[in-house]
Amino acid sequence: MAAKTWRKKTWRNLHAGVGLAALASLSGIALAQAQEAFNWKQFDGQTITFLSSNHPWPTALNEFLPEFTAKTGIKLKFDTYNEEQMRQRLTTVLQTRSSDVDLFMTLPTREGQQYRASGWYADLKPMLDDKKLTAPDYNYGDFSPVLVKLSTMDAQTVGIPLNIEGPVVYYRKDLFEACNVPFPATLEDLPATAEKLKACKPGITPFVSRGLKGAAYSTLNPVFFNSGGSYEDPAKGFLCNDNGIKALDLYTSMLIKYGPPGVSNYTFYQITELIGQGRAFMALESSNEFGKLTSFEGRQKDIDVKLVPPGRDTGITKPSVISWHIAIPASSQKKGPAWYFIQWATSAEMEARLALKGVAPPRKSIGEDPKFKAWLSEYPNRTNWMGAILQLGSIGSSFVTPKTTRTPEAVDILGESISRVLTKDADVKTAACEADTKLKALNQ
Amino acid sequence: MSAAVERAPVSAAVAGTGSKPTQKPPQLMWMAAPSLIFVALMVAVPLGYAIWFSLSDFRMGNAVTKFIGLSNYTRMVADPLFWNGLKITVLLYVLAIVLQLVLGLYLGLLMNRVTVLKQLVRTILISPFLMPPVVIGMMWIVILDPSLGAANYLLELMHLPPSDWLASTQLVLPVVALIDTWQWTPFVALLVLGGLQTLPTNVYEAAQIDGVSRGKIFLHITLPLLGPTLVTAAILRSVDLLRFFDLIYITTQGGPGNASRTLNIYSYQRGIEFLDMGYASAMMLTLTTIILGFVFVLTNLKKAVSW
Structure with missing residues (x-):
């Protein structure tokens, strides 16, 4: 009886299995047919202009561009500038509603509200929903939800994520071990750790992070969040409360006591050079710099990555997360070809290839890509870097300044509070509270 | 017009052999009109636009x-960052112009005495001001980096304490002024050299016959005669220095x-980064007026020292 039931079940399972396999192969065939049917040559012969910053993403993509033209027949004019120069040109183009630019890189956490309010972004959602314009295997649902949320404004899709990044702690694992000093378990342990490292090897800078006014707010943020700080409620204050003052004090005192000389002018460039050249124990810097740091001679294995440690009292680990996006100006006359470029450049296939060059992928599926997995497993620090990136995506906060359409000014005010303490122009409390007054005035 | 009028008697004289003595020369001034209109529009339209911006909340x-x-102008008067920017602009200007004129004069005098490999020496000397400011900025960032740069390494070799250079609020202005001086002193020196070569030799011969010392010749002959050249150099460098931007922006x-935030940098930030074009235009027009004032004073000074 039991054997009969078993046979019956097995038979039923077999039927179900065959049915599922047939369904899967049918849907596979259907997808393949749909892909075949999708016309990648629809805009053959057109030329589009892409305004990009000199970020690792376009740098990594550059070598694959001929493949795009071969696949679509669309020619791409690639204009690359420094980030600030790119914005300078971009705002002029957008303000004058010029059709000179068809694609641009944008940071929704920085200028998103401002550009959206000005009507400068084209809404990509109608194109995403259009089966004639979007390849069936594009799979927009594969992008990390945190990043999709960043570029969804008033039910419009203003950009497609290119990467995921946020400040992390790079540290010299070998030197920590040589000095017999553990990685700090909490934020409050940072000074004591730096002190021990300084005593162990006085010639090496214990800690380095950004001091340059326009850049420092982003590396302050994880310290601020882990200390219990938040930009969400103006009534509670931003920097001018116990948590904010504690965070600003810790960040600036670490730089003053344990940072390199001239740290008030430091940004990613000097920081990566310092730790890359083996002259610093720890660096709080963007996850983006991993590829560059590990390319320094001797640094491939000995630099490890962790998130900023949690606050001892708060227990909070809340990294800040940002993501560069690619967008189409509302004034572009070639939205179709531009959208084709976006699809090609942000496809799962292309992102898997870019990930091998150290661009943190914004798609969830890339983590399962066999080549990427093999690349990660080559060195433990790559796995730890990816682990940190995944945490940025899952627990990170993209609320990196108080909510305002005047984000660049907010960034400047936050940076100024750090700069004033570093240059001894103000004490921590004065700098924090004066910054709060200015931040609150932005929305008045 | 005057050229045409002056030319008339000459034409008449040439034609005075008897054929048509009263024939007027053709009036050709209208032919310059398209270029004059083009130039006028190129100046007037952007200026008019900037004036309109400065009177609006654009x-x-x-x-x-x-x-x-x-309103933008009253806001400017009450803005401490505007005054800070103006103060830094003027400080940087005074530091750099003095250094460049003094060193440029000295270098010009030296170049005038060089007789061996004259062309090569001149080519080497002018090379800094032929370099793009971005290259110069990046080069000095690397040299002056307090941790990684060559400047502190050299100080260390000489057992001298390291410096923060561009990262020091006290040193940043002198250091920027020195970098600009390094770049533009050869330009002033070239102008001085040109001026020296046009000075009348008979004055020097007379002074030598009278047995005047070299110091006195320099003070009482060379320097006064070079006055117009030096003022010309000052005018050219003033315009550049008062709207100093690129080197500071890069370094x-x-x-x-805010230790090196000149008025130009501050206006750029307000206009381009914060998109506050109305206010930025008001500041820029104020700066333009200041520059024109300096040029006006220096031009009058040039007339005063001309010989």
């Missing part, structure tokens, strides 16, 4: 722009803090 991205009269972005 912010890039805003749908509506309103006329607000002189310090106005920092540390």
Whole structure:
């Protein structure tokens, strides 16, 4: 009886299995047919202009561009500038509603509200929903939800994520071990750790992070969040409360006591050079710099990555997360070809290839890509870097300044509070509270 | 017009052999009109646009722009960052112009005495001001980096204490002025050299016959005769220095803090980064007026020292 039931079940399972396999192969065939049917040559012969910053993403993509033209027949004019120069040109183009630019890189956490309010972004959602314009295997649902949320404004899709990044702690694992000093378990342990490292090897800078006014707010943020700080409620204050003052004090005192000389002018460039050249124990810097740091001679294995440690009292680990996006100006006359470029450049296939060059992928599926997995497993620090990136995506906060359409000014005010303490122009409390007054005035 | 009028008797004289003595020369001034109109428009349109911006609340991205009269100017007067920017602009100007004129004069005098490999020496000397400011900025960032740069390494070799250079609020202005001096002193020296070569030799011969010392010759003959050249150099460098931007933008972005944020850098930040074009235009027009004032004073000075 039991054997009969078993046979019956097995038979039923077999039927179900065959049915599922047939369904899967049918849907596979259907997808393949749909892909075949999708016309990648629809805009053959057109030329589009892409305004990009000199970020690792376009740098990594550059070598694959001929493949795009071969696949679509669309020619791409690639204009690359420094980030600030790119914005300078971009705002002029957008303000004058010029059709000179068809694609641009944008940071929704920085200028998103401002550009959206000005009507400068084209809404990509109608194109995403259009089966004639979007390849069936594009799979927009594969992008990390945190990043999709960043570029969804008033039910419009203003950009497609290119990467995921946020400040992390790079540290010299070998030197920590040589000095017999553990990685700090909490934020409050940072000074004591730096002190021990300084005593162990006085010639090496214990800690380095950004001091340059326009850049420092982003590396302050994880310290601020882990200390219990938040930009969400103006009534509670931003920097001018116990948590904010504690965070600003810790960040600036670490730089003053344990940072390199001239740290008030430091940004990613000097920081990566310092730790890359083996002259610093720890660096709080963007996850983006991993590829560059590990390319320094001797640094491939000995630099490890962790998130900023949690606050001892708060227990909070809340990294800040940002993501560069690619967008189409509302004034572009070639939205179709531009959208084709976006699809090609942000496809799962292309992102898997870019990930091998150290661009943190914004798609969830890339983590399962066999080549990427093999690349990660080559060195433990790559796995730890990816682990940190995944945490940025899952627990990170993209609320990196108080909510305002005047984000660049907010960034400047936050940076100024750090700069004033570093240059001894103000004490921590004065700098924090004066910054709060200015931040609150932005929305008045 | 005057050229045409002056030419008339000559034409008449040439034609005075008897054929048509009263024939007027053709009036050709109208032919210059297209270029004159083009130049006038190229100046007037952007200037008019900037004036309109400065009287409006124009912010890039805003749908509506309103006329607000002189509000941007009253805001400017009450803005401590405007005054800070103006102070830094003037300080940097004074430091750099003095250094460049003094060193340029000295270098010009030296170059005038060089007889061996004259062309090569001149080519080497002018090379700094042929380099793009971005290259110069990046080069000095690397040299002056307090941790990684060659400058502190050299100080260390000489057992001298290291310096923060561009990262020091006290040193940043002198250091920027020195970098600009390194770049532009050869330009002043070339102008001086040109001036020296046009000086009348008979004055020097007379002084030598009278047994005047070399110091006195320099003070009482060379320097006064070079006056117009030096003022010309001062005018050219003043315009550049008062709207100093590129080198500061690359090396310090106005920092540390606001220690090198000139009026130009501050206006750029307000206009381009914060999209506050109305206010930025008001500051820029004020700076333009200041520059024109300096040029006016120096031009009058040039007339006063001309010989």
